[in-house]
Amino acid sequence: MDPTRILLSSLLALGMAGCHKAPPKAPPAPPPAGPPAVDLAKLPPVDGVSLAHTCAGCHGTEGRIKSAAFVSLAGLPAADLVRTMKDFRTGKRPSTLMGHVAKGxxxxxxxxLAAYFAKLPKDAGKGGQP
Ligand code: HEC
Known part of the structure; x- marks a missing residue:
């Protein structure tokens, strides 16, 4: 056997030995099979009152909240609410939370939602949270 062959075969043997010592690798896990993303446009229409329940926790019952940190939505002109929400969705208007809310x-x-909040009186003297 010529020296090159000896070198090659010993390298090969070493390589194989190395392979044997390597810990067995688990096959890559398949991506988790979650439910498909929801196409919002294909869902049946939801009325503004029902949707507004999801906003109440932060913006107050019926869109009124007495808070320095959270904004009341009652009486907000419909076009303003729609535009603001679209700006949150695209990131044109920066936000901590509302981008996520608007994407849904x-x-x-x-x-x-805009039609519902626009119809509510800004300050009905009740319903606002302390
Ligand atoms: C978890 C709390 C939370 C929920 C739920 C929530 N918001 Fe907000 N909202 C915020 C915060 C905080 C801001 C200020 C912007 C920011 O940092 O995201 C805000 C800002 C807004 C503004 C801008 C007000 C202004 O003129 O400055 C609008 C409009 C708005 N929210 C509408 C909604 C609507 C409609 C819903 C329900 C679909 C909703 N929000 C649900 C927390 C919330």
């Missing part, structure tokens, strides 16, 4: 709402949802 379709344009149709925004219209329904």
């Amino acid at each position: 709402l379709s344009d149709r949802d925004l219209e329904a």
Whole structure:
């Protein structure tokens, strides 16, 4: 056997020995099979009152809250609410929370919410939270 062959075969043997010592690798886990993403536009229409329940925790019951940190939504002109929410959704308007909230709402949802909040009196003297 010529020296090159000896070198090659010993390298090969070493390589194989190395392979044997390597801990067995688990096959890559398949991606988790979650439910498919929801196409918001294909969901049946939801009325503004029902949707507004999801906002109440932060913006007050019926869109009124007495807080320096949270904004009341009652009486907000519909076009303003829709525009603001779309700006949150695209990131044009920076936000901590609202970007996430807005991404879960379709344009149709925004219209329904806006129509609902626009009709509520800004300050009914009750319903606002302390
Ligand atoms: C978990 C709390 C939370 C929830 C739920 C929430 N918001 Fe907000 N909202 C915020 C915060 C905080 C801001 C200030 C912007 C930011 O940092 O995200 C804000 C800002 C806004 C503004 C801008 C007000 C202004 O003129 O400055 C609008 C409009 C708004 N929210 C609408 C909604 C609507 C509609 C819903 C329900 C679909 C909703 N929010 C649900 C916390 C919340």
